[in-house]
Each structure stands twice: as C-alpha cells, then as structure tokens.
Amino acid sequence: xxxxIAAIASILPAKQVVTDPLRRLAYGxxxxxxxxxxxxxxxxxxxxxxxxxLELAREHRQxxxxxxxxxxxxxxxxxDSVLALIGDGFANCDVAPxxxxxxxxxxxxxxxxxxxxxxxxxxxxPDPASINTCKIGGIAANNASGMCCGxxxxxxxxxxxxxxxxxxxxxxxxEDAASVASFRLSHSALLAELAALAxxxxxxxxxxxxxxxxxxxxxxxxxSLNALLDYRDPVDILAHLMIGSEGTLGFISQIxxxxxVEDPHKASALVxxxxxxxxxxxxxxxxxxxxxxVELLDRAALRSVQETPGLPAxxxxxxxxxxxxxxxxxxxxxxxxxxxxxxxLGAMAEIATLEPAAFSTDADTCAMYWKVRKGTFPxxxxxxxxxxxxxxxDVAFPIESLAAATLDLQAMLLRHGYNEAIIFGHALxxxxxxxxxxxxxxxxxxxxxxxxxDEVCLLVVDKYDGSLKAEHGTGRNMAPxxxxxxxxxxxxxxxxxxxxxxxxxLLNPGVILNDDPQAHxxxxxxxxxxEPGIDRxxxxxFCEPMCPSHQLTLSPRQRIASWREMSARALxxxxxxxxxxxxxxxxxxxxxxCSLCAxxxxxxxxxGGLIRLLRGRAQGPVARQLxxxxxxxxxxxxxxxxxxxxxxxxxxxxxxxxxxxxLSGGAWKRGMPRAGTTPPLPPLPQLPQPQSQQPLxxxxxxxxxxxxxxxxxxxIFGANQGGEPGLAEVIMTLLARAGYAVRLPxxxxxxCCGQMxxxxxxxxxxxxxxxxxxxxxLKAADDGNGGYYPVIMDASSCSARMHAQLAGRLRLLxxxxxxxxxxxxxxxxxxxAEPIALHINCSVRGxxxxxxxxxxxxxxxxxxxxxxxxLCCGFGGDRGFVVPELNAHALRKVHAALPTSCCQGVSTNxxxxxxxxxxxxxxxxxxxxxxxxxxxxxxxxxx
Numbered sequence: 001x002x003x004x005i006a007a008i009a010s011i012l013p014a015k016q017v018v019t020d021p022l023r024r025l026a027y028g029x030x031x032x033x034x035x036x037x038x039x040x041x042x043x044x045x046x047x048x049x050x051x052x053x054l055e056l057a058r059e060h061r062q063x064x065x066x067x068x069x070x071x072x073x074x075x076x077x078x079x080d081s082v083l084a085l086i087g088d089g090f091a092n093c094d095v096a097p098x099x100x101x102x103x104x105x106x107x108x109x110x111x112x113x114x115x116x117x118x119x120x121x122x123x124x125x126p127d128p129a130s131i132n133t134c135k136i137g138g139i140a141a142n143n144a145s146g147m148c149c150g151x152x153x154x155x156x157x158x159x160x161x162x163x164x165x166x167x168x169x170x171x172x173x174x175e176d177a178a179s180v181a182s183f184r185l186s187h188s189a190l191l192a193e194l195a196a197l198a199x200x201x202x203x204x205x206x207x208x209x210x211x212x213x214x215x216x217x218x219x220x221x222x223x224s225l226n227a228l229l230d231y232r233d234p235v236d237i238l239a240h241l242m243i244g245s246e247g248t249l250g251f252i253s254q255i256x257x258x259x260x261v262e263d264p265h266k267a268s269a270l271v272x273x274x275x276x277x278x279x280x281x282x283x284x285x286x287x288x289x290x291x292x293x294v295e296l297l298d299r300a301a302l303r304s305v306q307e308t309p310g311l312p313a314x315x316x317x318x319x320x321x322x323x324x325x326x327x328x329x330x331x332x333x334x335x336x337x338x339x340x341x342x343x344x345l346g347a348m349a350e351i352a353t354l355e356p357a358a359f360s361t362d363a364d365t366c367a368m369y370w371k372v373r374k375g376t377f378p379x380x381x382x383x384x385x386x387x388x389x390x391x392x393x394d395v396a397f398p399i400e401s402l403a404a405a406t407l408d409l410q411a412m413l414l415r416h417g418y419n420e421a422i423i424f425g426h427a428l429x430x431x432x433x434x435x436x437x438x439x440x441x442x443x444x445x446x447x448x449x450x451x452x453x454d455e456v457c458l459l460v461v462d463k464y465d466g467s468l469k470a471e472h473g474t475g476r477n478m479a480p481x482x483x484x485x486x487x488x489x490x491x492x493x494x495x496x497x498x499x500x501x502x503x504x505x506l507l508n509p510g511v512i513l514n515d516d517p518q519a520h521x522x523x524x525x526x527x528x529x530x531e532p533g534i535d536r537x538x539x540x541x542f543c544e545p546m547c548p549s550h551q552l553t554l555s556p557r558q559r560i561a562s563w564r565e566m567s568a569r570a571l572x573x574x575x576x577x578x579x580x581x582x583x584x585x586x587x588x589x590x591x592x593x594c595s596l597c598a599x600x601x602x603x604x605x606x607x608g609g610l611i612r613l614l615r616g617r618a619q620g621p622v623a624r625q626l627x628x629x630x631x632x633x634x635x636x637x638x639x640x641x642x643x644x645x646x647x648x649x650x651x652x653x654x655x656x657x658x659x660x661x662x663l664s665g666g667a668w669k670r671g672m673p674r675a676g677t678t679p680p681l682p683p684l685p686q687l688p689q690p691q692s693q694q695p696l697x698x699x700x701x702x703x704x705x706x707x708x709x710x711x712x713x714x715x716i717f718g719a720n721q722g723g724e725p726g727l728a729e730v731i732m733t734l735l736a737r738a739g740y741a742v743r744l745p746x747x748x749x750x751x752c753c754g755q756m757x758x759x760x761x762x763x764x765x766x767x768x769x770x771x772x773x774x775x776x777x778l779k780a781a782d783d784g785n786g787g788y789y790p791v792i793m794d795a796s797s798c799s800a801r802m803h804a805q806l807a808g809r810l811r812l813l814x815x816x817x818x819x820x821x822x823x824x825x826x827x828x829x830x831x832x833a834e835p836i837a838l839h840i841n842c843s844v845r846g847x848x849x850x851x852x853x854x855x856x857x858x859x860x861x862x863x864x865x866x867x868x869x870x871l872c873c874g875f876g877g878d879r880g881f882v883v884p885e886l887n888a889h890a891l892r893k894v895h896a897a898l899p900t901s902c903c904q905g906v907s908t909n910x911x912x913x914x915x916x917x918x919x920x921x922x923x924x925x926x927x928x929x930x931x932x933x934x935x936x937x938x939x940x941x942x943x
Contacts, residue, residue: 004060004082005040011052016043016087022582025565026558027083030067031130031540033389033438034075034476035525038065038083043551045089047253051169053084054251057506058168065508066247068106068135071541072142073392074475076246076511078523086137088551088892090253095120101160103256106137109545112869114262122259125153128471129374132600133542140255142473143220143244147373148293148328150429151218153260156226156243163254164242167502174239175256183235191234193500197493198228198237207489214486218396218429218470220244222482222512223494241497246473247508249501263330265337266292268366269344271325272314272354276410279323280403283427285347286327287399290340295326295373296402296427298410304379304422305372310365314355322354325427326373328366329359337361376424377435378602381538383420384437386529390538391449392435395460396470399430405464409434412459416452431470440524450521453481461485476523479514530567534560534610536603543597543607548874548890553586556597556607562587563610588614590886592876593759594842616761627762703741706818707781708732709773709802711795712752713910719925720917727794727910730928731815737935738826743789745776753798753805759877770805777802781810792818794926796843796908797877803847814844816908816927820852824859827935835863836930837898837905837922841912842872856927857906860934867897875915887915894920906930 009017018024018041028037044050057064065079068086090107099120104113110131114123126139127146134144140155140162151157161175170187173179184191202208208229215226227240242252273279279296286294299322306315315324329344331337341359348357360366381390397405406423409432413421418436425432439445460466461484468485469478483491491513498505498513510519529535543556554562562583569576591611598606619627714727725733735742745751754769781788788810793799799814806812813821838857840850857864874880874890898920905924907913916924 001039001060001062001081004056004062007056007060008040008042008053008082011056012042012044012049016045016049017041018043020582021577022562022579022586023554023558025579026554026562027067027070027085028078029525029539029557029561030070030072030075030077031538032073032075032078032475032477033391033440033525034078034523036078036080036523038079039081041083041085043085043087045087047163047165047171050084050165050251050253051171053082054165054167054169054506057082058504061504061506063506063509065511066137066141066251068137068141069109069130069133069541069544071130071134072138072475073394073472074469074477075523076142076473076475076508077138078476079508084251086135090137092254099259101256101258103161103254104136105254106135106140106252108136110134110136110139115868117259118262120259121262121264123262124257125149125158125260126155129377130540130542133540133545136255137252140243140252141246143224143471144473145218145426145429145471147295147426150426151215155255155257156224156240158258158260159239159243160256160258162239162242162252162256164239165251165253167250167504167507171253172235172238173254174235180235190500191238193496194228194234194237194241197496198232198234201225201228201493204489207493210487210490213465214467217398217467218426218431219467220471220473221467221469221478221485222474222491223249223497225486225490225493228493241501244473246475246511248498248512249507261332263292263332265332265334265361266328266330266363266366267337267341267359267361268369269325269327269357269359270312270369271327271348271357272312272318273323273325274319274352274354275321276323276406277403278351278353279325280406280427282325282348282351283402284399285351286325286344287428289343289347290329291327291344291428292330293326293328294427296406296423296425296432297324297326297373297376298406298423299323300420301376301422301424304383305375308368308372308375310368311372312355318354326369327359328370373424375602376422377433378538378540380420380422380435380437382536382603384536385439386535387441387527388437388439389525389527390435391438392433392472393456394431394433394470394472395456396467397430397432397460397464398466399428401464401466402427402430402432405430405459405466406432408459408463412452412455416448416455418452429470430466440526446521446524450518453520457481457484474512476511476514477520479510479512480517480519482513526564526568528564528568528571530560530564531610531613533613534563534605534607537601537605538603540602542600542602543605546596546600546871548592548594548872548876549590549886552886552889553590556601556605559587559591559607559610560605563614585883587611588618590879590883592842592872592874592879592886592890594872594876595846596842596872599846612759612761612763614761615759616763619760619762623760624762627757627760627765630757630765632768703736703739705743705783705789706735706740706822707743707745707777707789707791708735709745709748709751709777709791709793711793711798711910712756713795713798714926715749717910717914720913720923724925724929727926727928730926730932731792731794734819734823734827734928734932734935737932738823740822743780745773745780747776751776753802755798755801756877758801767805770802773802774805774809777806777812778810790818790822794908794928795910796841796847800843800847814847814849814908816844816853816856817849819927819931820856823931824856827931828937829859829931829934830937831859832861832930832934833863834861834904835865835899835902836861837902837920837924838864838866839870839873839905839907839912839916839924840866841907841909844908845871853908853927857930860927860930863902865898865902867894869893870897873912873915873919875911877911880911880915880918884918888919891916891919898922904930 063081066084067077086107090105092105094103099122128144145154163173172183211225224244227237329340421436423434537560593608595608710728754766757766791812794815874886880887906927913924
C-alpha cells in the first residue's frame, strides 16, 4: 500500500492526497452504522484523474471505493483501501433549453440541480429525503428514489445518457456516437457477454418472470437485472446496469436525466385512522388516484413527533394502534388541484377516519407536515442512549400485503426488544422504513441485531416475497442476503455481470455481492459518548453542505466523529497517533463557528458550540486574564484595535501588503500543516473617518423614538474605500430621513455585546459584557409607560447574540429587518440600475430573516445577484485574519457567479464584508449604504 500511496502522490496535487490519521478517520465515516478507515483518500477532480487512479489500482492490485456525499445508509461508501472522493471538479450542471433534460456531474448536490431546473417548472425524478445533501453520483449509483418518485421516476427510468469510466480506465459516453462506435470495437467481448446474458434471461421464462415481478415494487437489492429484459442494445444494458451498481462496476462521471414536471400547485392532508389496517385500506384505494405521495406513519412514529408545535392536538390522544397517512396532491392549475383533492377524498370516503380528512393548500402548513414526516428518523436518534447508534432499515412489500406486513414488523421488533422502534414509509410503493436504536458495544448486542436481521429476511422474503432493500442500496448491510432474496440463478447472473465489468474485483469489493455470511456484522461503527452537546449526532452528514470548511479541513460530522474517537482513545489510554495536534488546526482553528450546521441538522446539533467549548477549555491563564480584562474594558479594546489597525497600515505602506501578509501569515503558527496553499491575508480595512471616532451623540429633532446600538465592527473598522462615512453615521442619517428620533444607550462607545469572546469559548466574560449591554438597552428603550421602543443593531452576528440574551424582553431587530419593516414605507426609493451582489450571512440565515433582506435589496436595485452555493463566507469574526484559507475556500464558488459589471455587494456584518471585498475585489458594504444612496434622490454613482 505504501508504494501505491507514493504513486498516487506522484499523479495528484498534494492537497488532493490525504494520508494523515485524523482526516483518514474522518472520511471513514458515512451515514451508515459501519466504519472503515481508508489507507489513503484521493480527491479526484476530473475523468483523467479517475483513469490515472484506476490504472494505479490495477497495477498495485488494490481496491478503490468512490464516494460522493457519504449520506448512504448501508455501508457502501467506506473502505480500508483507497477512497476516491469526488471533488468540486465534478460539480457541473448543464440545463437543456426549456429544462427538458439536465446533464450533471456526480459532485452536484441534488437540491442544487433542482434549483437550476426550478425556473422551467422541472426537477429530477429522484427525491430522496437527503436531497439537500446527497449528490448526483450517489443518487444514480444507489438508484435512490424517495417520497414522490416511486418506481416510475427514479434514475433508472429517467436516464437519458451517461459518461462512465470502467475498471480498465476506458471512458464511454453513451450520448456520443463516436464514443459508442469506438467502444463497440474495443469492448466487443464485454458487450457480447451482456447480450448473451440478456438473451439467456429472456429465454428462461421462470427467471424472466422472477425479475419482472421483483421490479413491480421498489427494489435496490443487487444489480438492476431488469436492464437485461428492458433493453436489447448492450450499450443500453450497460448504462442501466450502472444505475444502482454502487460503484462496483465503474464510475459515473456524468449523467443526463430526462426531467419531470414540478407542479406549482400542491396540497397536503394529515389523516388519522384507528389502526394500521384502516390506513392501508385507504392506501389501496388511493393507489389508482392522481396523488403524488402517501406516507404511512405508525403510532410510535407519530408519538415521536407529536409535541411539534402546530401539529393537530388529536395526535396526543390517539390510541395505541392508531396510524396516519400524509397525503400530497399536485397539479399545474388551481382548478386541477381541487379536482385531484376531490378524487383523493372520494377514494377514502368509505374508510373510517378519526377526524374528517381535510387538505391544506397553505404552504407553511404543508411544509410543517412534511418537515415532521422527515423528522421521524432523527427523532429516534435524538433520544437514544449515549453510546448507541440509530439504524434505519428499508424494505418493500406488495401493497396488498402492506397492512399485515406492517403489523408483523411491529410484533417482530417488540419480540427482539426494540421497544422504541418506529415504522413509516412510502405507502403507495409498499416501501416501509423501520428505525431503532442499537448498541454494538458487546457481542450479546451484536448477536441480538444478527437475530433480528435473520428474521427480517424470513419475513420479507419467505412470507411476503418483498424487497430487503427498496431504495437505500444493498451496501454491506444486505450483501450477504442477496441470494436469499433473488435465488441462485439470478444471483449467478449478478456474479457474471460483476466479473465482466471488474474481473480483478477492485471496485468496491464486498458491496452488493459478498460471500461472507457475517459481512453485515463486521466493521460496525463505534458511537462512544464524548460530549452531551454532540452525543445525539447520528453522523448523517446533512450538515456538510452548510459548512464553510467542508472539503478544506473537516466538516461538522467529521469534527464530531473525530472528537468521539479521540475522546475514546484518551479514556482508554491509547495513543491518538497525532490526531489531537492535527485537530487544533483541522477541527478548531478552521471552524468558522457560524452554527449553520445546526440549521440543517435533523436534531439541531450545533458543532460550532462544540468548537467554542473546546476553544474555551484550551485558553491558558494569560488568555483568560486578557479575556477578563477585555470584558471590563471594551472601550480600551476598541481603541487598541484601532491603534493596531493604524500600525498595520503603516507597516503595509513600508513593506507592501503582500510582504506583510506573508510575514504575518507565516508567523502565526509555524510548522502547522495547512490546507493547501495559504492565500494572502485580506487587505487591511480603512481606519474610521475622524468624525466617526468621536463619541456618538443623540440625534436632534423630533420623530418616533428608536434605540440604535452600533456594534463594535462598524466602530473599529472604517469603510473599505477612503472618504466614505462610517456605518453609524449612515444609519443615523437614514433613521432621521425616515422620521425617527434616535436614542443611543448611555456610554454606547464603552459597550460590546461580547460576541468576540463568546466565539473563543470565554462565555463567562462574554456574558458579563452582554449583561451590560442588556441593561443599557433596557434603560434606553424604556418608554416610561411600561413598554419599550424598538431597538436596532447593525451587525447580524451581534444582533443574534443579543436577541438570545434579551430573551424577548424587548423588540430587538437587525438593521435590515427594521429597514424592511419600517424604513421602506417611509423612504422614497430610486432603484439602482447597476447589479448588486447580495451575501446573506450565516447569522441572517440562522435567524430565518433572509427573506426580508432579499426584499430590501430588491427594492433598491433592478439587478440583484445572489451567487449559488455561497453560504457562510468563512471570515468568522477573526478567522479571516488568522486562517485566510478558510475565507478563500468558503467563497470559492462566488467568482463565477459575479459578472464583471457588478462592482458592489451588500451584506449585514462588517467582518463578512471585509472578507468578501478581499476575495472578490468588489466593494462589499452594509446594505445600509445602498439604502441611504437610493433614498437620496440624487441619482449618484454607487461604485
């Protein structure tokens, strides 16, 4: 393996070859309950790199496993050999005219593809619950489906073409006639074998009937044998065998989908029944109707989410045998929607319900229903005992057997002691998921799980002739049971397919086909307790697209997995192999602490909170003394910061900013391994204008009172361009222009909310600072009549902190919220014709206040540009000054999205604006500047 790793390092850039123990461990975890630590992680960015990697694998006879987002649930994305991680180079997407087809790279997130298709009223067919995280490569390789996809709109059924790299390195493009012609000559033996397999299958009536029967319901167990019946051209057979092959037959480097209609009108109903049988009878009657989805939830599933605000109160009073159906109908017109609602209600008319069935067209209500349905799986994980894992199994039954099979599953789970288990699923397809918690710490518990799986096979296969895997892929989890489900003849077909494509068995061996009957009980993932705030993590990976450091260093999931492992080793007295030292940079220093991960986490885990906790623990006596002094002297800290900024400008003037950046960037932590090439530090922001450094004064004149607290960022850092007024002056001008009388807290220049110390884990000192601000704001906002005037702040991160600290004691708004609600109606706006880039920072996203910011900017410009795939900017308060590579990585996708005509951007946090300006070369300022200029009435230049 050492020779192979050296060879890989010779063909890939150093930043694409991961060999350190910490990151290899981190990439050894996916959403399944298996873990294998790869010997090396090779990040591949092009087909040429994939071909070169496969050539080396053949030469050294070492297996390769491809991985996209790692949201797979059956263990198909882990290996102890070479893990080929799909990089940004494969995150390409080309939408055809009118959106009829879309050509995607395997690195594209499914939801991002749908966002590109949305303007055409189209989407891709597959709709897995993880679509906001999972990538096209995994969706195709697992033939993932989902709640509305069924069997008619999955990747197999909507495939229009693909590019695939086979095990021998050959590239085939099924949409390119020349490529196909060349492949027919070079791989005639492979195509002849596929043709022979298809002929033999069609000539065997029993086998052909077996295959046709298996695909009447959802089925992802084994290879897509239906390709042998559905297609005669072996190139078509090859392409469709790739769907669901889980990286065991080749690498899908590009796929073209026939898209499907995304109906604009939708309605949902949550209907309750006395028992499973009644609910399933309703499913059978709904099956022929034009309904988009029907989700079944048993009583345990409903109980797990019944306390969610907004859900019907009847859920808390249901009997022990009750069940529910979540039904969705869709149409292209409002009238058509009402017709379909009537058909669905009519189909259920003779089925007794606990309450009258009623559909809602309210978008928020429907979204809440579906959020609750998607929350059933993590709700079990959230309440599990520390040290246990959560498992979700995925089976399918003929729909006519659904009621009996569901009751049998419930009884079976109770028989094996899984009393907390819940059952839900895509009822129209007979597809059920059952979720339970499992302890793998002892052999007795492992054997309990083994007995359960043996009985699952007997129930699903022998009693109901169903599918052991309906949509999650075979993986390691069901590989030992493929022959049990399919029989000897069909399984032998699969073995011949594997040998034809991969004669050396180097592509993801042990997945889909595995001769070890105990394979599903090996490489089980440990889930040791580490910290109360993260012990609920199920390592699903939903957090990763939100994280600015993902693919630079570690993601939130990887930080948690790493910390669990290091904590367990420390407890056992084992060597950590240098992981703890590496974690200082990979896990702590490069965490922006933005907490966007919590907004995507199914159980609300804030990995940023973990990192802040660890930063606080790591603070030495000197740092603690400085923190305490800072809490008592915020005005002095601001003065020192301005003085340091002035010194920096002097040094830059003497040495030049490039030299200064190299000196400071290289001195902060000499010898620490960095993620790739460290970019230069951002240009130093301007010093505040002299008038901005004078103590702020109350505005003269009358008007409606409003309290304004200018945050430290605007007081310390001046505008990006010399000569511009400070942020506080701009906001006070706007408030006066709109007829507001500004009230400032007493000694406002000496106050700080403590965000800077909170981000370093110094909560006690940070809270002392925020307590002082709370007292000052409450005093300033007191209207003398038992009420309070509104309070506004001008930095979103500080606004979020103080909103939490004040806990509803007064009305505190971020500036953009107040501007949207109160300033726009009072100001006369002249919209700018120039394009304006909008950056919605993490605090605004976390507060779910992004809609108001978009509307505010749209009111001020005719061309608002919001770059796709750009969330947190990675500046993280001071991270952009300390680890500038984090800021550069977080904003790597912004450049292609900004036209050269766009020379100005807006946001709502001063340090974010510094990082955005440095990375893009555009002048990013507070949205207050744009609003002030557009409300002057002078039509002045904006850039």
